[in-house]
Amino acid sequence: xxxxxxxxxxxxxxxxxSVTLIDQTRLPLEExxxxxxxxxxxxxxxxEMRVRGAPAIxxxxxxxxxxxxxxCERQGAEDLEGxxxxxxxxxxxxxxxxxxxxxAVDRMLERALLSGGACALVSEAKRIHExxxxxxxxxxxxxxxxxxxxxxxxxxxxxxxxxTGGYGTALGVxxxxxxxxxxxxxxxxxxxxxxxxxxxTAWELDRAGIPFTLIPDSAAAxxxxxxxxxxxxxxxxxxxxxxDVANKIGTYGLAVLAREHGLPFYVAAPTSTxxxxxxxxxxxxxEHRPTDEVTSVAGVPITVQGAQALNTAxxxxxxxxVSAIITERGVLRxxxxxxxxxxxxxxxx
Numbered sequence: 001x002x003x004x005x006x007x008x009x010x011x012x013x014x015x016x017x018s019v020t021l022i023d024q025t026r027l028p029l030e031e032x033x034x035x036x037x038x039x040x041x042x043x044x045x046x047x048e049m050r051v052r053g054a055p056a057i058x059x060x061x062x063x064x065x066x067x068x069x070x071x072c073e074r075q076g077a078e079d080l081e082g083x084x085x086x087x088x089x090x091x092x093x094x095x096x097x098x099x100x101x102x103x104a105v106d107r108m109l110e111r112a113l114l115s116g117g118a119c120a121l122v123s124e125a126k127r128i129h130e131x132x133x134x135x136x137x138x139x140x141x142x143x144x145x146x147x148x149x150x151x152x153x154x155x156x157x158x159x160x161x162x163x164t165g166g167y168g169t170a171l172g173v174x175x176x177x178x179x180x181x182x183x184x185x186x187x188x189x190x191x192x193x194x195x196x197x198x199x200x201t202a203w204e205l206d207r208a209g210i211p212f213t214l215i216p217d218s219a220a221a222x223x224x225x226x227x228x229x230x231x232x233x234x235x236x237x238x239x240x241x242x243x244d245v246a247n248k249i250g251t252y253g254l255a256v257l258a259r260e261h262g263l264p265f266y267v268a269a270p271t272s273t274x275x276x277x278x279x280x281x282x283x284x285x286x287e288h289r290p291t292d293e294v295t296s297v298a299g300v301p302i303t304v305q306g307a308q309a310l311n312t313a314x315x316x317x318x319x320x321x322v323s324a325i326i327t328e329r330g331v332l333r334x335x336x337x338x339x340x341x342x343x344x345x346x347x348x349x
Contacts, residue, residue: 009161010051010056011129013066013126014035017037017067019064021036024052025048027162027199028202036067037067046091052162053158054273058272059132061101061108062124062125062129065104065121066125085109092105098237099246099272099275133164135270135271140175142326142330143177143268144173145331146266149181150182152183152184154188154231155171155233156189156234157250157251158196158199158204161204162203162204170266171205172268173326178210186205186213187229188214188215189215190214191250192217193294196248229263232255234247234266236267239274239325240278240284241336241341242337243319243322243336244319246317247314251315252315258323265322265323267317267322268325268326269325269327270327276341282316287314291308322336327343
């Protein structure tokens with residue numbers, strides 16, 4: 001049973017032309033909700049990871065464009081298209097790796113060209129949100145079919161309702177498998193440096209009533225060696241045309257380990273994460289975040305003063321390490337340059 005996560009949504013549009021979202025930087029100790037009535041505040045929330053996860057970031061970006069349109073109409077701006085273009089540049093730059101963000105902003109701008117004003121853009125943003133929720137449930141259904149009864153799954157970072165419009169991608173697969181009685185347990189990596197696994201995935205699994213074990217990132221190889229893990233399922237922030245996958249730092253290492261131990265490595269993501277304009281992972285921009293996220297935890301220093309640190313937020317997993325990509329339109333296998341292109345062609349037919 002999914003308890004209070006059944007219809008949980010981390011972000012929503014309010015009738016007073018504002019956006020509310022749960023502050024993920026304060027979970028699990030505090031469930032605080034934030035309200036934004038201007039797009040710049042929402043952009044700040046994206047940049048500060050108060051809302052995070054590629055699909056959720058895309059939805060937030062769509063709502064940010066809608067807020068900008070509402071603001072333009074209130075101010076009587078004559079050049080709505082020009083104002084939205086300027087806002088869109090700010091929104092896209094908030095988190096450059098997440099392909100869903102640019103995808104959602106571009107879709108909103110395309111809708112703006114059809115006119116209809118702010119009302120039409122609000123409707124489009126809501127549509128993007130609803131489509132993501134439906135896609136997540138389909139991803140969960142297709143992904144659960146890949147798992148054997150009694151499966152134990154290892155997952156990385158957070159890919160549940162918090163990271164999406166609702167339900168989840170990789171955790172959506174977990175939730176679907178659990179509801180079908182196919183899942184025995186989940187191993188969740190803590191996911192340094194911001195501990196999205198320890199803080200967010202554990203919070204979601206606990207509320208969904210799904211048994212899980214939290215592990216240090218460095219324990220994954222040992223668990224695989226013991227035979228405790230049956231499959232690895234992760235999300236994605238951007239998928240290149242050749243099937244290379246950008247995701248939270250540490251994903252590539254898990255893929256290499258899975259290959260060494262003969263385990264399936266699955267990527268679960270909606271088609272909005274696929275970017276055919278990027279030929280391979282080399283072309284995906286990888287975000288570098290402030291180093292104090294590495295040198296401190298919750299603002300408390302954990303190393304010597306002045307220590308140098310590297311904080312690349314994402315890495316790229318080569319397509320040859322990916323067993324399958326689970327989308328809302330079905331399960332894709334290599335060669336990915338063919339299956340991904342065929343998938344998107346069918347989607348636009």
